[in-house]
Amino acid sequence: MTASATEDLLREFTPQVLGALVRRHGQFEGCEDAVQEAVLAATVQWPAEGVPNNPRGWLVTVASRRLIDQMRSDHARRERESATATEVAPEDVPDTDDTLVLLFLCCHPTLTAASQTALTLRAVGGLTTAEIARAFLVPEATMAARISRAKQRIKAAGSSFSLPDGAEREERLRVVLHVLYLIFNEGYTASSGSELYRADLAHEAIRLARMVHAQLPEDGEVTGLLALMLLTHARREERTTAIGDLVPLDEQDRTKWDRGLIDEGIELVKASLAGPALGPYQLQAAIAATHADAATAEETNWPQVHALYLILERIAPNPMITLNRAIALAETEGPEAGLALLSALDSDERVAGHHRLLSVRAHLLEKTGDTAGAYEHYRRAAKSTASIAEQRYLEARAGRVRT
Amino acid sequence: MKFLISLHINPAAMDTLSDEEKAAIGAGHGTFIEALKKSGELIITQALVDPSQAAVVSVRNGQPVVTDGPFLESKEYLGGFYLIDCENKERAIELALQIPDTAIEGLGVEVRQVMFAEGQLEA
Numbered sequence: 001m002t003a004s005a006t007e008d009l010l011r012e013f014t015p016q017v018l019g020a021l022v023r024r025h026g027q028f029e030g031c032e033d034a035v036q037e038a039v040l041a042a043t044v045q046w047p048a049e050g051v052p053n054n055p056r057g058w059l060v061t062v063a064s065r066r067l068i069d070q071m072r073s074d075h076a077r078r079e080r081e082s083a084t085a086t087e088v089a090p091e092d093v094p095d096t097d098d099t100l101v102l103l104f105l106c107c108h109p110t111l112t113a114a115s116q117t118a119l120t121l122r123a124v125g126g127l128t129t130a131e132i133a134r135a136f137l138v139p140e141a142t143m144a145a146r147i148s149r150a151k152q153r154i155k156a157a158g159s160s161f162s163l164p165d166g167a168e169r170e171e172r173l174r175v176v177l178h179v180l181y182l183i184f185n186e187g188y189t190a191s192s193g194s195e196l197y198r199a200d201l202a203h204e205a206i207r208l209a210r211m212v213h214a215q216l217p218e219d220g221e222v223t224g225l226l227a228l229m230l231l232t233h234a235r236r237e238e239r240t241t242a243i244g245d246l247v248p249l250d251e252q253d254r255t256k257w258d259r260g261l262i263d264e265g266i267e268l269v270k271a272s273l274a275g276p277a278l279g280p281y282q283l284q285a286a287i288a289a290t291h292a293d294a295a296t297a298e299e300t301n302w303p304q305v306h307a308l309y310l311i312l313e314r315i316a317p318n319p320m321i322t323l324n325r326a327i328a329l330a331e332t333e334g335p336e337a338g339l340a341l342l343s344a345l346d347s348d349e350r351v352a353g354h355h356r357l358l359s360v361r362a363h364l365l366e367k368t369g370d371t372a373g374a375y376e377h378y379r380r381a382a383k384s385t386a387s388i389a390e391q392r393y394l395e396a397r398a399g400r401v402r403t
Numbered sequence: 404m405k406f407l408i409s410l411h412i413n414p415a416a417m418d419t420l421s422d423e424e425k426a427a428i429g430a431g432h433g434t435f436i437e438a439l440k441k442s443g444e445l446i447i448t449q450a451l452v453d454p455s456q457a458a459v460v461s462v463r464n465g466q467p468v469v470t471d472g473p474f475l476e477s478k479e480y481l482g483g484f485y486l487i488d489c490e491n492k493e494r495a496i497e498l499a500l501q502i503p504d505t506a507i508e509g510l511g512v513e514v515r516q517v518m519f520a521e522g523q524l525e526a
Contacts, residue, residue, distance in 0.1 A: 112490050114489070139446060139447075149442055
């Protein structure tokens with residue numbers, strides 16, 4: 001078995017093994033460390049010696065031994081006497097899938113989003129601390145501290161290893177979905193040196209979203225989020241040129257979009273829209289599906305995009321959505337209508353002076369023929385963004401309207 | 404999100420501080436560093452030698468020119484920095500406000516987001 005096949009197998013087993021261990025021993029923090037050690041041991045041993053007959057059982061046994069060694073040494077340190085720790089029989093893992101329980105725990109509301117994403121990638125995604133650190137461009141020690149702090153917080157919060165009920169479950173699931181969305185975006189908006197690792201984050205987010213979808217196929221928002229990721233990911237190759245310049249949606253080569261991902265995404269959108277209630281991810285996925293449906297940018301069903309943004313704005317009011325609706329409105333009713341909608345955002349401090357507002361205004365001014373205004377706004381937008389690719393794009397647009 | 408918190412120092416203002424006040428600044432930085440390390444938000448922090456020790460380098464007509472620094476004709480100089488990775492700009496500002504320099508006239512603390520990163524961090 002190759003190293004990468006081993007890695008896939010290990011990532012798949014990680015949440016199952018961790019779930020089994022926590023069910024048996026409690027103490028999530030200690031179990032999580034033990035599983036990480038077992039996974040690292042497997043990474044070394046399996047490619048060299050072959051995958052054991054019962055790989056899950058192997059991982060559970062090795063992780064349990066590590067955990068008990070740790071408990072013994074803690075105990076010895078405390079009491080300075082030999083104690084009888086429970087021996088672990090190398091029995092198989094129960095069939096319960098603890099992925100969801102683990103996700104709820106890792107996305108505990110007392111944690112910051114940065115800690116939720118890091119812990120989720122390690123405990124559920126099976127990534128090593130070094131890999132997570134590399135993906136987020138921070139030193140390993142920084143990431144290790146963040147993960148360890150997150151586990152302390154979960155312990156302090158006294159969380160039980162079970163799925164919450166009713167309204168709390170609903171609320172916590174939204175946090176889980178948001179964390180997966182953040183992981184996806186982190187990978188999708190790769191803006192610096194190591195695009196490769198960050199693109200892996202998008203893959204990882206999709207894999208985790210598929211796991212959640214498999215557990216909760218009836219949940220419209222879970223389906224919607226997975227669809228949104230697939231439809232967005234389908235365009236990844238065409239989003240930038242070979243040298244990393246941004247290509248706007250209307251200039252992308254649509255024949256090179258990933259048809260397989262688009263078809264799967266559209267099917268999921270259809271399935272989710274048939275459900276009883278609509279949520280923000282479903283609507284965003286429906287918008288992405290509308291774009292994916294158009295063979296050329298000119299054929300885009302803008303009235304439908306606008307209508308979807310209007311519903312989205314109603315159920316989840318947010319200036320960024322209004323901003324996007326202005327783009328759709330400009331397509332259906334002309335750039336002046338779009339600009340009029342934007343002027344309502346100038347007094348909203350969440351978005352006033354934001355580079356997205358400046359760049360959308362620049363685009364619409366360009367369409368009205370106000371090249372001086374467009375130039376001014378492209379330049380200001382270029383100064384305001386924190387993305388080099390976006391800055392290059394905006395400066396190029398500024399240069400284009402001036403000549 | 405990564406932010407650089409730069410610490411600007413006015414040497415003349417520093418000279419007016421008592422030894423106790425200087426020691427308090429040092430201790431404050433120590434506490435701040437420990438907290439940042441524990442929370443997993445510190446990437447690195449470094450302090451620089453006195454600006455009088457700086458060399459200003461340039462190339463004119465293909466020839467290297469090295470003169471005594473500092474380059475900026477200013478009362479304040481960069482004294483050091485914190486490179487942090489945290490949730491958002493609000494958090495970066497909240498952290499920067501814990502730096503003892505913020506309470507002292509003549510010392511400036513500035514927060515700016517990092518736009519590009521390459522090097523050891525992705526090794």
